[in-house]
Amino acid sequence: MSTRRTFLRLLGGGVVLAAGSAGAFLATRTPAKALAPWDAAGGYEEPRMRALSYAILAPNPHNRQPWEADLREPGKIAIWRDKSRDLPETDPYDRQLTIGMGCFLELLAVAAGETGHAVSFDLFPQGEEGPVAVATFVEGGAGDPLFAHVMDRRSCKEPFEARAVPAEAASALASLAEVIMEAERVAALRKLTWDAWMVEVMTPRTFRESVELMRMGKAEIEANPDGIDLGGPFFESLQLVGMMTREGQMDQTSQEFAIGVDIYREMLAATQAYAVVTTAGNSRADQIAAGRRWLRLNLATTGLGLALHPVSQSLQEFPEMAPHYEAAHALLAKPGETVQMLGRLGYGPETPRTPRWPLETRLRDA
Ligand SMILES: Cc1cc2nc3c(=O)[nH]c(=O)nc-3n(C[C@H](O)[C@H](O)[C@H](O)COP(=O)(O)O)c2cc1C
Secondary structure: OOHHHHHHHHHHHOHHHHOOOHHHHHHOOOOHHHHHHHHHOOOOOOHHHHHHHHHOOOOOHHHOOOEEEEOOOOOEEEEEEOHHHOOOOOOOOOHHHHHHHHHHHHHHHHHHHHHOEEEEEEEOOOHHHOOOEEEEEEEOOOOOHHHHHHHHOOOOOOOOOOOOOOHHHHHHOOOOOEEEOOHHHHHHHHHHHHHHHHHHHHOHHHHHHHHHOEEEHHHHHHHOOOOEEEOHHHHHHHHHOOOOOHHHHHOOOOHHHHHHHHHHHHHHHOOOEEEEEEEOOOOHHHHHHHHHHHHHHHHHHHHOOOEEEEOOHHHOOOHHHHHHHHHHHHHHOOOOOEEEEEEEEEOOOOOOOOOOOOHHHHEOOO
């Protein structure tokens, strides 16, 4: 039985049910407001707003949603990255945040196809200080078959089934990512992802960055629909019994820290395959291109019934991670290449949607 279920049973059989109407209380804990942007997607007439309403559903590091859109020029969108949402400890060169912006741009283009628009991107037209891209919408775009999977796409942060990924699925994805399924390499990656995760968690300043972004329970998630959302009955139960606090998370000797470590150990081990995106260079344009590929990969895997979960710790560029960064590159890249994304690939459980800020809050000078 999984750690998560063991604890649920433990709590369900004891503390939580003893608290009386806790079960009924837990059933009301869906953060409906934080999930509303998923239902609002597509509900706009103006083609750029319509495409943006899907683009804000893109995967992005720690769900920071750093994107901002300026619609003042007709037919164009200037897309900025809000640097107040940076992750200086775990992403000191903004590489992962830039990949997330690439995911956003690709989803924007895929969605624009639905209204018959093609989108071209002028990347970093004013360098690092200006917008990430200026998107130009023109008539004559075609629908993209991957659009069908936009609403079901997830990053699945759960243990995967022991089933292997079929060879046909791997070849269907080959133009987007390298799929690794050989037992020896998979075993090496299981170890690498676990070792690297432990470095991030045991290094106080990098783990604090995550802990500060944890949204614990419905009220915090609704107030800040971004970051690491710890909602749903499992986490709400832990919160009810005082086992889900920022202080407890930061205390490496606490029981709640140990629970988190157990959940991650079990999840990272339950992996039969990995998907890898590498680039020959590591310019901002390369990072955007990697994000665009990752988004397409995430939609394509969804279409194949496969779950995908980025596991980025070994690719992070802070000093303590350097040995694992090197190991990841030795395992996954040719000399000179950069590994931009590493993800677990397999069969996972159905996963809930994650929170988003409403589109209207992501517009510049509106
Ligand atoms: C560049 C990048 C790196 C990411 N790294 C991780 C990671 O290391 N661990 C993880 O659990 N999720 C990672 N994610 C997934 C995000 O947490 C996820 O996209 C976000 O929470 C929104 O959830 P969703 O993709 O299910 O909509 C990453 C996503 C991107 C784009």
